[in-house]
Amino acid sequence: MSLSIAAIGMMLALSQPATRLSVQPWTGSEFQTTSAATAKYRLKVTGAPESVIRLQASGVANGWLAAFCTPKICSPERLDVALPSSGEAVLQFELIRESDTAPKRSGATIRDDRGASVTVP
Numbered sequence: 001m002s003l004s005i006a007a008i009g010m011m012l013a014l015s016q017p018a019t020r021l022s023v024q025p026w027t028g029s030e031f032q033t034t035s036a037a038t039a040k041y042r043l044k045v046t047g048a049p050e051s052v053i054r055l056q057a058s059g060v061a062n063g064w065l066a067a068f069c070t071p072k073i074c075s076p077e078r079l080d081v082a083l084p085s086s087g088e089a090v091l092q093f094e095l096i097r098e099s100d101t102a103p104k105r106s107g108a109t110i111r112d113d114r115g116a117s118v119t120v121p
Helices: 005-015
Strands: 020-025 038-046 052-058 064-069 074-076 078-082 088-097 108-112 117-120
Touching: 020 108, 020 117, 052 064, 064 078, 074 078, 078 088, 088 108
Parallel strands: none
Antiparallel strands: 020 038, 038 088, 052 078, 052 108, 064 074, 064 088, 108 117
8 A cells, every 4th residue: 555645744744743822821930031011921832842833923903012932032923932852831922012002902813833823812
């Protein structure tokens, strides 16, 4: 029996653990890279160990900026996350109001390059 390259690719994709994204209010310590005047969330990314997940934020209100933060860096709008051998990473996701004329609140949608998404209220 011979399998096509497309069939093999589909089988490999189905055998990989699905990416899961979850968001909760931030309760950890403050990172040096983050701003004090922001809405902060705990973003948990779970997927295949040792894989790289590309995250992107959308649906942010005008005058607001979305940022993915680690203790070392904050990246506006998008970030590539290298999952460790545990297959799990925790980031701080921020919504930063940049303009006095911006709405008082903003939400966002975080998506990965594999189809998972989560909504930030």
